[in-house]
Amino acid sequence: SDSQPRPPIEVEADRVDMDAKSGISIYQGNAVMTHGEMRISGDRIEIHTTEEGELKHLIVIGQPARYRDLPEGEEQEVRAKASRMEYYVSGPERALFFGDALFWQGQDSLSGDSVFVNLETQAVKAQGNDDQRARAIIYPGQREER
Amino acid sequence: MAQRILFPIAVVVLTILVGIFLTHDAPEEELPAEPEEVERADYFLAEFAIHHHDEQGKMRSILRGKQGEHFPVSQTIQIDQPHWQAESTDGSIWFANSPFGSFKRDTQVIILHEDVDIRRQADEQRPPLDIVTRELFINIDNHQAMTEERVVATDPWGSAEGIGMTLDYYRDRLQLHNQAKGRYETKQGE
Numbered sequence: 452s453d454s455q456p457r458p459p460i461e462v463e464a465d466r467v468d469m470d471a472k473s474g475i476s477i478y479q480g481n482a483v484m485t486h487g488e489m490r491i492s493g494d495r496i497e498i499h500t501t502e503e504g505e506l507k508h509l510i511v512i513g514q515p516a517r518y519r520d521l522p523e524g525e526e527q528e529v530r531a532k533a534s535r536m537e538y539y540v541s542g543p544e545r546a547l548f549f550g551d552a553l554f555w556q557g558q559d560s561l562s563g564d565s566v567f568v569n570l571e572t573q574a575v576k577a578q579g580n581d582d583q584r585a586r587a588i589i590y591p592g593q594r595e596e597r
Numbered sequence: 598m599a600q601r602i603l604f605p606i607a608v609v610v611l612t613i614l615v616g617i618f619l620t621h622d623a624p625e626e627e628l629p630a631e632p633e634e635v636e637r638a639d640y641f642l643a644e645f646a647i648h649h650h651d652e653q654g655k656m657r658s659i660l661r662g663k664q665g666e667h668f669p670v671s672q673t674i675q676i677d678q679p680h681w682q683a684e685s686t687d688g689s690i691w692f693a694n695s696p697f698g699s700f701k702r703d704t705q706v707i708i709l710h711e712d713v714d715i716r717r718q719a720d721e722q723r724p725p726l727d728i729v730t731r732e733l734f735i736n737i738d739n740h741q742a743m744t745e746e747r748v749v750a751t752d753p754w755g756s757a758e759g760i761g762m763t764l765d766y767y768r769d770r771l772q773l774h775n776q777a778k779g780r781y782e783t784k785q786g787e
Binding site (some may be wrong): 457458459460461462463464465466467468469470471472473474476478486498500502503504505506540541 | 685687689717722723724726750752753754755757759769770771772773774775776777778779780781782783784
């Protein structure tokens, strides 16, 4: 819950380029971001900060980039992969997946050109494009009633 | 008869062998090492400042020192408590200082020794950025500061560390070369 202090966001990579003027830092080479249970990995992680220096969002590029998290109250991890990911710390806290996006938990999955996850409400939305329709596979029998 | 001949020969051979043995092990007499020529300072400075200007004549960096000794042969000024300040092309100010350092007049390189503190002053767009490292080489001509040591860069919300850094203070950009790690605090949920 929100009353607990939020864990810091930690990033590791081979090297980092920091633009002290714009506040953008680009971590490159085996880049991994962790934030509590959330873990995103890719080739490159771009950190964008506010004028006060606070992290507001980050962009991950990979072939593919990979996402993993254990939502509060859930026992099974959610996972995702896509060519590009964006994570926003607030307003609401959300994760966006672009480019052959696949989002799954156990056997249930959602795929499309892009998938949006509201991490505060756990609402998930998939969007297709001309080449790729959005697709959901849900195994109702195996989901426990919440 | 044979004995009378052999005896003196044996004595001679024995004498030669003993001579070789004695001289062989005798340590070569160590020639006194020529006293290493210690370079001497030809003049001294106190509370001084060295200004660097760019091609357009604009002052770009100032190197101040509490004390300085100028060595003519190596064209070096050894500096006590060096304090360096530079301005980026957009006007942001960078500072750096260390316990002691040196300035190589021939290569226009400032070397800040031991613990080095670097700061990018806060401006309207950004909070201050503080960098801690060691052995920083500041090249005035290509406006870059480099180290191969561990670097920790901190601002109010986070920090980044790595091994080795290139700081282009004209463009306000720095790269941490290896083992980069970042840590960013996040506000309470809104």
